[in-house]
Amino acid sequence: MEEHFVWVTTRRIRPGTLEDFEKAWRPAIRPQGMHRALAYWSEDGQEITGVSFWDSKEACESWRASEPEAQRRAAMAPYIVEERDGFYRGRELVIPGGSPG
Template identity: 75%
Template sequence: MQEHYVWVTTRRLQPGTLEDFERAWRPEPAPQGLHRAYAYWSEDGQEITGVSFWASREACDAWRASEAEGRRRAAMAPYVAEEREGFYRGRELGLPGSGGG
């Protein structure tokens, strides 16, 4: 099974700031070693969870230490009330009857 390297960040936003946060959230330039990224919003628009898939822990760490990521985090800061984050390793689960795992 293929192992994945995943960075997950959940942020509680200041009320009414989702659109502004979304504009600040997109990384420029695209990070090296980033395979895919997803964002999931709560129905009330006050919590957002980002899930990004990386080539390695080192690729993720290099991006997180970069000047571009520092600028992106500074741009998001006015809209963020609380933030939790973590790095994980894992794999896709094969579901019964799906033909996987």
């Protein structure tokens, strides 16, 4: 079974800033070692959870210590009220019966 390396960040942002935050959230370059990134937001548009999939924890940490990431975080800062993040390892759950979706 394939193992995934995932960085999850949840941010609460200032009301009415989702569109501007999303522009700042997108990195200017594709981070090396990142396979995919997803974003999910609450109905009120004030909480965003980002999920990114990586080759390894080291690849993620290298990106997080990079200058492009520092610039991206500085661009997001005016919109953020609160932030939590964590790095996880895991795999897809196999759920018996039926097909997904």
